[in-house]
Structure formats: C-alpha cells, structure tokens
Amino acid sequence: MTARTPTPLAVPLATLVIALALMAAPGCRPRSESKLRIGVKGFVEQRVLAAAIGELARRAEIDVGQPRECGDTHGCWSALAGDRVDLLIEYTGTALSYRGLPIGPKGERPDAQLARIRSVDKPRKLRWLVPLGFDNGYRLLVSPARANVQRLRSIADLAKIEGGVRLACPQTYLERPRDGLSSLLSRHGLKLATDPLVIDDTAKRLRALRAGRVDVVVAYATDGALRDLPLTVLKDTLGFFPPYRAAVVVRESALARIPSLEQQLRRLRDRFDERTIRGANYAVEVGRQPATRVARQLLRALGLVQASKKKSKLQDLVIARAPGDRLETLTPRARRALHQVFPGRPTQVSSEVDPLRPLKRGEAQLALVGAERLFTRSGGALRLSRDVRVAGVVGRRLVHLLRRRGDASSDALAGRLGIPEDDGSAGRLLGELLRRAQRKVNARGRAAELIAKLQRKELDAVLLLASVGEKRLAELIAKASPPLALHPLPRLAERDAFPFLRLGRLPARSYVGQDKPIETLAAQVVLVGPAPGRQVDGVGGPAEALPNRGRPLSRTEERRLVKVLGIGGTPDPLLIGPPGKALAADPPAKSTAKAIIRRALNLFALAFLAWLMMIAVRGR
Template sequence: MRLAIALLTLLGLTACDQNSDSLIVGGKDFSESSILSEMMAALAEDAGIPVTRRTFLGDTMVNLESLRSGEIDVYAEYNGTGLLMLGQPAMADGDAAMERVRSLYQPLGIVWGNRFGFANNYGLAMRPGRAEELGVTSISDLVAEAGGLTIGIEENFETRPLDGFGPMTARYGMEFGSVSTVSSEERPTLYDDLLAGSVDVIEVFTTDGQIADLGLVLLEDDLNFFPVYEAAPLVRSDALVRFPELQGALDRLSGQLDAQMMQELNSRVDQDALSPREVARAALSELGLIDTDDALEVTEPVVVAHSPLIGADAETGTALRAVRQAYPGRRVLLQSEADPLGVVGTGGAPLALAAAVEFTELEEDGDLATRPFEAFGVVGQSYVHLIGLGDTRRLADVGTLATGPEGSASHRTGQIMTAVLDGITLSPTADGAPGDADAALVVAPIGSAVVEDLLEDGRLLALEGWDSGNTLVRFPQLRQARIPAGSYDGQLRAIETLSSQLVLAGPIVVNTDAVGPQGPGASIPTEVAALPDNTVLAINGALGTLIGLDPAIRAAPALAPTLPSPPAAVNPSSAISFMTALVLLMFGWLIWLYARPERR
C-alpha cells in the first residue's frame, strides 16, 4: 500500500511538472471562441512554447474558474462579459471597458492582453427585402413598425437584466406585436425562422457567419444601447512569468481581426464544417503571422442564382432554407443574376430560382422553344406588374415598354406581349430604369420594393383579354391572375394581370448513350452536373409546399408519381411451376387414397 501511494504521488508530481512546462489554452463551447483559442495556441507554438489544448471547455463560468484555479493559463474573453462576471455594468465605450476590466482583474492575478480588433455585440437583423419594404435601417426605425412585427430571440437574451430584450425595448420605447423565444441550443433556428418569414426580426451576434452568408441587414444601434464586447486574451500572470515569449506571441494578433473576417471564419466552421484548428491556422497564414503548408480545403458553396427583382424576400428565403436542408454541412449562397437559368446552363451555379416563363425561348417564327432545365419544387408566384408612367393610364396607350435586361423574366414576358399585342416596342435596360418609356414591366412577387418605387410616379395597368384566341395555348407559362386590392399603397382595386410560377430548378437530364449521375443513358448538355434524385427529393421535401408544379414546365424525373406494381405473373419461374405440379399431384394422390375401395 505504501509503495502504491508513493507511485501515485510521483505520478501526480510528474503531471504537475508537465503542466508547468506546457501552456494550457482553454476556450468556450462555441465556434468563435475555439477559433481564437487555436490562434493563440498556434502563435505560442510558433514562439517555441509547448501547448496543451483544452478548447471547447465550457461556458464563461467554467473557463473563468479554470483560469483562477490554474487549470488553464489563457483563453479568449470579451471585455463586456468580463465586467458582468464581476457584477459591473457593461459599457458602450471599448477603451473605458478595457481600462476597467484590467484594474478589476489585476488583483486576481489575471491579465487582459491587447484586443484582437473586433467586437461581438448583440444586434438585430432582418431580411433585406423586408427591411427595404419597411424603410428600416436602424433600431429606431423599428419603433413605428414594431407593433405589427414578430421578433425572434434566445431565452438568455430575454432574461438579461441590463442589456437584454426588456431593457432594449424600454430604451428605444417600442413594443413588438409578438415574441418568439428559443432555447440556447436552438439559437441557429432563429435564422431558419427569419428565412421562412415566421419572424420579421431576430436577435443576433454581430460576428455570426450567417449574417454575411444570407445577406442580412444588421440594424444600426443608433442609441448605442448594446454594450461593447471586444475580444482579448485573458491570461494568468504567472503564465507570463513562466513563458516570457508569451506576451509577444499574443501581441502579434493585436488589432489583426475585424468583425467581417470573424463572420467569414465562423462561417467556415459552422457552415463548411471545417475544424477550428485548420481555419485558425489558415487565417494566421493569410495574415502573415505564421508559415504553414497546411492548405485549407474549403468545399465549394452551393450557389442559388436568382433575379435581382426577387432579392432576399420571403420567396428567396424559402428557397435558401430548403437548399440548406438538402445540403447539410455546405454553405449556400445567393447570387443575383438577370438570367438565373442561363447562369446554371453555363456552369455558374447548380441551382436557380426562376419563373416558369424563363423556361422557354421565343423564336423568330413566334413559337416557344423549351430550354434544357427542369423544376424541383414550387417556391411561390411571380406576378406581371405593368406600371404606367407619366400620362399612361391604359395598356392601349403603351408604345415603349421598359423591361429588365435581355434574358430576364421581364424581358421574356415583354417579348411574349409584343407577339400578342401590336404597337409595343421593348426597351431593355441593364439596371431596370424606365427612362422615357411609357410603361415598365416587372415580373416579381407581390410587394416587390422595385415595384413600390416605380409606383411613386406611376400606376398599375390591367392586362385584360389574355384568354382571347389561342394565347393561353401558345404561352401556357403565363396564367391569368389578379393583384389583390391594397397590395401596394394607393391601390384601391384588384388589377387583372398574369402570373408565372416561381420554382427551384436545375439542368435537365436528357437520354443519351452516355452514363450520367442518374445512371446509364443520363447526361446533360451543360457544364453543371445534374442533381441526383435524392437531392431533388430532399429539396422538394424541404420546400414543404402542397402546390404541384405547373404542367407547362418540365418536372424532374425523381418527382414523377410512383406507379403501383403490376400483379405478379401466374408462373413466375419454372421452379415454382414444378413445385406447384408436385403439390397438385400429392393432393390428387391423397384424394385417391381416401376414395379408393378397401381391399379385402
């Protein structure tokens, strides 16, 4: 027993000696903290300091207590959090906050290093289309609209006494119509709710990778309500004595990082599923702080091309959310293009959000030619907005019609209109500006900000009589519809118009002798690989719509209904036939045995 105790004591002393010879780097349990921990560890190693990593250790309380007890030597902390942990109010002035935390933590044997250069504050974000529709760029702009809006927040933000939801609404003097609260573990679902349109505003951290990936609008905190949370190394003072090179190693990262860069790095971990260590080392290499041969293999993002007239409204958000669910662990980006399907056809994107009218090409003889693309599911509906400008008040008064650039949905619709109506000349423009045209044609969902801008000096014109003759047969991608009264300011009555289904689409699979991604005889006439059936079904399922695809456009083969299996053949095989014959012979023999006369 004495020998065992002596051995355990010796092992414990050895472990203590090893810990004292190694810098122990801690970290909180989220991506940004892990990235910063790996950066500090890499810089320390580059300075010749041996490092032990305990990243993703836990929350703030766990890391701070581990630092005070000597279980770790350094981790990345935020000055605002540092103040709150000692019962002090956070501050909006970063310099004052750093001076305060340094004076408070020094007696505890803990030193605040120089700031990394960015702040990760609380903030509010919106979809660009919704923000533009409401004319909101700052939190103060929300005050007049908040009563009719839903905000999504995390439960921790709801309960914070100084910089949480209640104090924020009190400071700005506003009250939201409804509040949707999620747990800390469900925080990423706030972005899905925003894309789905179930909430109008969400609470975010300003370095969240999704802000840039989804193109969200971060509202200006114009009253400087939210305290500053600037990141910096938090180090035990005895570690600086044990490792004289440590201070210089950490100072190399001083002022090197900004919020935009942290958004990108966070996105590489959260969306591209890369490890914090490889992301951190690659970032340090790009900054010229370390030399490394490690290549960062970032998976190419999944790009969804879409019309700029759709922007990042509810329809684009629905498409983006569905594609993200179909491609777990992949970054999904929006790409604004005048001709989304054309970009897919040339290899610029694998997917497009397009109107049904974009699936055809008007030929010189007036017939429609089908373009080589297929639809995966319904996202929404685009409407033809014919806007009279100046003195133009009827369709008959339109001589010059402004459209989007050639290849766009509005220009294709304009070509069809000129094939049906006489006396109209198209005027395509790259930026959609109508110029001196009599009217403008915009194909977009109802509520389009572009339409609202044009209606400030114009009016919606009715497109009536489209069902006369064989027009509906010739151009089935355009259906009769109405823009309901009140859809736009000053619109007192419903407007007769046309609509075109809005769908997610990709390159078509055609039958050839080649072997493509969907099996023998499947290839594509473009540079983009056709989507596998399971991906098509995943996108369609994620859209969750009960509306079927317009029969005027081609649906992906994977969406074809499953036919019932034909009845099995009477004699499926010779072996079964042989066994059936034996069974019948046995039954016949048994009957004969039963019915034969008894032998005397």
C-alpha cells in the same frame, strides 16, 4: 560500521518521490498541460475564432490542445481564473457586465472602453491583448415590408405597432439583467402583445418572422443566418446596447510559458469586421462546413497563412448560380434545404455566366436558376432542355411594373420603358416579352439606376423581376421621391409564347403605398441537376469509375428535397416534361445492376492499367 542494505521497497519509493517532486516543479507540467488551452463558449463564432488562433499557433510550432467548451460567460471566466484554460475570445460589453462595471457613455471610443477593462483585469494577471476588429452586439430585426409600410426605422418606432409588439428571442436574452428584454422595454417605452416567443436557433427565429408569427426578432450582429436575408435592422437611437467588441484575453502565465504566443495573437489585431465574421458563421451554420476548415479559409483570405497543398477529403456540393440573375436572397433557402437532404455535406456557390454549363461538365451537381433558363427557342418553338432535370422549387420571382404615383396613363406600358441589363436571364426575358408585344425598350440598367431615371422623368415605366418584398427593391420604393406606384401588368397575348410565366399576384402591403393586390406574372426559381442518362462532358470509359460531382439526384433525393422546401416546392409540370407528368419512382433494380456492373468493369480496367505500370517499373 557496516552499511545498511536498502529494503526491496526503498528504491521504488524513492524514485516515486523524486518523480512527483519533479512533476510539481515549475516548468515540469505533464505534456497535456503544456499545450495551449483555448476556452470557447457554446456557439459557432467562438469555435471558428478558436480554430483560427489554434491554426496560427500550430504553424508557429506551438503545441495546441483541442478547444475546451466552458459553457456560458461565468463558466469561461471561472475556467480562465482557475487556470483550466489559457485564453478566451471575449466581448467588451459582456466583460463589463460580468464585472459589474458601468457600460460607459454612448459613443465611447473602443480604445477607452478596452483600457477600462484592462485596468480591472491587470491585478488578476489577465491581459486583454488584441481587439479583433468587430462588434457582436444585439440587433433588432423586422421584415422590409413591415418596416416600409409602418415606417419603422428605430427600436423606439416599434411603439407604432398597435396592441403591442410580438417578439422572438433566445432564452439567454430574457436572463440578461442590464441589456435584456425587461430593460429594453423599459428604456424604449414598449409593450408586448403576448409573451415573447423563445427560440434559441437563429434560423428558426427568422422563419417565425418571415411567417408573420412575430413582428421583430432579437439576433447577434454576426449571426450567419442573417447573411443575404432581406431584413431591416432597427437603429438603436438611444444607445441602449453597449458595444460588444471582440478581443483576446489571455493569462500572463500562458504568455510566459509560450514566448511566441503573443506575437501570433497580435497578427489578428483588427483583422476582422462584422461582414467577414458573419460570412464565416454562415459557412458553418448554413454551409455545414467544419469550423477548422472555415478558419483556415479565413486566414488564407487575410494573407496570414498560405494554402496547404494537402487536399480536403470532403467533396463540396457545388451550386452554380449566375451573378446577373440576382438570386442572392433565395440562395440561403436553397442551401438550408440541401443540408437537410444531404446532412453533413458542405455546400459552396459557384458564380457562372451560364449556370447550366457546369452541370454538363460535371463541375457542379446543382444549379439555382429561374425557369426561363431551362428553355431555348428553336425555329420559333420553345423547347425544354433535356440535359437537366428540376429537383425542387426554391421560390418565385414576379414582374414588378413601376410608374410615378399619380400617372394617369391608361396603358401601364405606355411611354419610355426601362428593364434590367441583359447579363441575367430576367433582363433577357423581359426584353423578349416586350419585343413580342412591339414595345420599345429605352434603357437597361440596375434597379437603382432605372428607378432614379423614373424619378427624374427620363423614363415612364420600369419593369423588374424580383421576389415579393425583396429588401433592396422595397427600400428603393420606400425612399423614392416623387413616390412610385406598382401597376397591374396588362394581359399580353404574347405571354403565351412563354408558358412558364404563370399568372401571379403581389400581396397587398408588400411595399409602401401598395394598399391592394397587384395582378402580374410569375416564374419559378428552381434547383436543377443533371438529367439521368445524360453523358457528362469528358467522362466515360474507365474515368466513369472516378468520383464525379455530375451525378444526378435520385428520385428519392428529389422527393425529400420537395418535402423539405414545403409549400410551393413542387415544380411546375411544364418544367419536368409533358403536362401532368409526375415524379416517377426510382429506376428498377435491373438498371441499377447494369450501372454497377459497368462501373465494376471500369474499376477492373483501372486496376489492370495500374498492374501493367507496376510491372514496367519493376522491369526497370
């Protein structure tokens, strides 16, 4: 019997059938499906944590795919159940609500809550592997001034606001059935004055609060926009909000497919707290740094990975600031403004004893300083530094003069006086002002220390330089016993020696017990950059052609910065030169052309040197 000769299509068809069978066999997935698939919801915190998990996995030689956006809670759980992602970062309260399970009694231990969820998801072949250590629950926030004046300490205290509460929240909060707005109002017996102001962006909600458009805002505990802002968190005394503890939930099939994955995930157990995650979110939301970069920094800070020798191509916009100047509350506003002027440019804050020095050395492009730092006294005359130029005004600091309430002294500066330490410009300025007024300074220290001495009658008055309603100061005044009172600052002839000090006023009800406006002195807090035409220390010749942080801002950039900063963003004329001098236009094209020619010549010099070195190497 002769063998049948196969038809021309038989061999290709047989090959295709075998290939399809092999691909369908377990363990023979396409390469894209063998990668670790991390699902993320649509907010920054999820992207940062997913990037951290991905970085750990890659360093353990696990093939990791790009994080997969899966939308809201329902979308992400559907993707996990449908084997479209391998793991999620989820929150215990969210998972319980999604499963329709009771939240649990107030004060339930984290381990007990996690055990309940594990028992429910175990039959689904899903494992809640490791808690990450932080809670991302809802928070209700009010301004310190309102909290202190109306003594708002808890959510229930909002009932004290006559006519109802004006509230801002994201759209998703209105849609939550168990811990959303409707349930919140019902549980705490609150009423709204108007329909809620729906703003999804946290920073914009907070701006509405600071502008007085609302009384309270709803935010997450780890929102980056909350870092460094002077806000008061209202206590949830009724235990209305459930815990939202973050944890990693992973498919058992993924653990079987990638044996080393579980070990890497367990390294993250309880390694994060709210402050750490808030800082990471801040770096992305406000600092405009990539989530992957922030994740690597986070892992390095925790000692989980070593620093890479490869340098980032992104050059940060460095802002120098002196720790002693206590400008933390104004720093976020400066950074937000800069990100609008320089979109996509990461920023970082550098702590310096003298924040102007890095500008001269080309190590920073901007410095955040009080106006007093721009002047030096020479031969009795006050001279404005010509090495730097003011780019925009971020805020103002006003002199706060505190005495014990009921003090009948006719001279507000009489008696023993306390002022800040001289490690910052505020302490040096107030000390010089009092010295010229022939007033003796009896004590220096932090605000809390000075106020404590005032309460113990070791001092008669305390002078501080601070922004209106600064959170820490407002709390100290509100809690003071015996109570304190703000006094108008006497008209000092010596003020003429400090022309950057302008007459100012503390608005009524900025602090507890302050029913009237208070007359005082104010100084601008400004962003400054290198002055055009000034030589940066250590830069010149061919090196001028290399990238350098010390580049002055152009006039166009300065005007944009002033516009972004809004009302009050224009510098005092005294800080930008002779009285009445306005911001000029950009230098003419001829000057720009000269700079281009000079830089081209320097680049040519560098290229020539490189050519000579290449010839020398070849000769060897």
